[in-house]
């Protein structure tokens with residue numbers, strides 16, 4: 126197969142993934158809507174749609190995995206050269222993390238927001254960020270790029286998942302303070318579990334994110350002659366790092382929990398998102414590899 | 418009379434305690450993050466001096482105000498440094514005294530159990546002996562203090578150690594950064610292919626030494642730029658690869674060695690490194706006067722303006738009488754359309770063309786004001802000609818001729834000496850290791866007491882998970 130064939134195959138697979146996620150979304154939406162009956166929750170009708178949704182989710186994630194790999198093969202390099210590729214890989218990490226964690230926690234209730242987020246990411250990637258497959262520019266031809274970008278994107282996917290859980294926490298917390306969960310929300314785990322899960326995800330990603338920044342510095346040293354230069358991208362990575370460090374500190378030493386901690390993690394997550402979207406698209410500096 | 422003095426020292430002590438408290442260290446840390454934001458909003462002199470100049474041109478009044486608050490030099494500003502230094506002091510003040518404390522604690526055996534275990538968490542009883550409990554704990558690598566009918570076991574002290582390690586490593590990182598800015602240097606030089614760069618201060622177009630960097634003791638290496646090759650994708654015009662073939666020596670007299678330099682493959686001379694940063698073209702021209710006497714000859718580096726290397730430059734001929742200057746644009750692959758006029762449509766030399774306008778008058782090179790080598794201040798000069806030239810062509814502008822002989826590429830070499838970089842790197846790696854330890858190691862104590870028939874078990878820890886551990890222990 127030629128590079129072009131791989132690129133077309135990758136595009137097809139990403140479309141397959143998009144459609145499968147859309148079906149998964151419908152399944153979760155159906156399960157969410159019909160599990161609530163006037164007399165309480167009736168899971169018998171929705172069990173099957175939940176299962177179908179999950180199966181579509183797995184199919185979609187498999188297609189996305191293959192799509193990302195094919196994208197790499199099309200240019201015989203790692204598939205992390207522009208923002209389209211960052212986005213599809215980030216979505217993949219997010220999806221896989223959800224599946225893995227779903228084995229331990231009952232996260233089916235998160236299926237709906239998660240499929241929506243994935244559809245948004247993939248949709249934006251395909252319509253706005255798409256670029257033909259091409260070799261890397263010389264500054265990106267480095268092993269450290271592989272390490273740095275991989276760690277950064279994986280972190281992004283996991284931060285997003287942690288934020289999704291933290292948002293669910295805040296939503297349910299509000300509901301409980303206003304007089305109890307709605308029927309639908311009764312299926313969701315307890316506040317403590319949500320709080321813990323969101324924290325554990327951050328505790329897991331934070332070292333990876335630290336590592337991403339260090340690998341980035343090593344790469345910058347080899348490519349640009351300085352390991353840190355307060356380029357906007359670097360500055361915002363640093364801010365994100367500080368906010369998450371503050372979050373961990375606040376939890377471990379100041380005993381922050383629940384609402385306060387959830388808000389802090391949302392703020393920290395937003396700074397990641399800001400760095401990713403704003404600085405890549407509208408920012409200046411040397412990290413202009415979005416290909417836009 | 419000693420009262421005011423006492424008050425003085427106690428308020429100092431109060432300040433010190435405030436500064437080294439964990440809470441304020443965190444606040445300083447958050448402040449540092451906050452303080453770094455403006456630098457990502459306003460252009461910075463160290464990164465994009467041209468953008469700063471542009472800003473001054475479009476908003477002169479506002480820019481002046483911003484400049485007063487160092488908003489174009491955020492990361493070197495007094496207020497940014499103040500936060501950074503306070504944080505540094507805070508880290509040291511916070512961590513060093515704790516090091517001792519932790520070291521002593523780590524060597525100590527766990528204290529014996531309290532008199533009653535019933536008040537502790539996870540209290541339970543089991544049908545087993547003290548020996549079997551001790552065996553289990555030993556197998557699970559607890560540290561144990563034992564007496565006749567009770568034992569205390571502890572595990573996870575590495576958490577504290579890791580935490581300490583993390584903070585100490587941060588200090589190493591900060592020291593490394595400091596060392597680089599004081600003892601290091603960085604500089605840039607444009608070297609036309611075929612020319613030799615000798616590492617002395619005068620070879621640089623731009624040199625920024627640290628405060629204690631000794632300009633007299635620069636390593637005497639030389640780099641001859643033998644060949645440069647830039648490869649581009651024919652369709653997307655994206656660069657694919659830059660390769661500089663250099664002949665380098667450690668000193669001007671030693672025998673040269675051939676080296677390949679790429680964007681991600683710098684040259685190394687001791688603790689200095691040389692990076693391939695940018696590239697462009699130098700048109701080769703010869704300027705003669707009316708009698709045919711050569712007044713200027715050689716390559717002139719031009720400054721690239723876009724990704725297709727449309728480049729601008731200035732050829733100054735101060736020896737002509739009156740002086741002559743050529744304001745020029747160079748197109749590696751000349752193209753033309755109605756909107757843009759002349760432009761370059763590809764970054765390689767497919768159809769090189771030099772567009773010149775000839776100016777006669779005072780070049781103002783002796784005025785003392787530093788001049789850009791890429792521009793000519795044409796105020797008070799008179800334009801006497803305009804012409805596009807291909808390679809080999811000449812142009813007679815009345816008082817002389819200019820011949821466009823060819824083009825050679827140039828490369829921009831960046832030389833960096835960064836003596837603290839290893840410390841910064843090693844510090845960061847240790848910081849991650851310490852961080853992992855402090856985040857993921859659970860510290861907990863388990864107490865066991867035997868009353869002859871049964872044993873009582875209890876314990877506490879700083880993370881969940883102890884309950885399960887005790888359950889597993891009891892099952893055994």
Ligand code: HEM
Nearest residue numbers: 370373377378437438439442443446507508511580855856
């Ligand atoms: C630069 C960012 C910083 C990060 C990411 C950070 C991270 C951490 C982490 C992860 C812990 C572990 C807490 C635990 O597991 O108990 C910790 C504890 C601690 N940190 Fe920091 N820290 C930072 C800055 C500082 C500074 C500047 C100070 C002192 C002025 C400080 C003082 C402490 C102390 C005293 C503890 C131990 C608290 C305890 O065990 O109760 N930290 N820090």
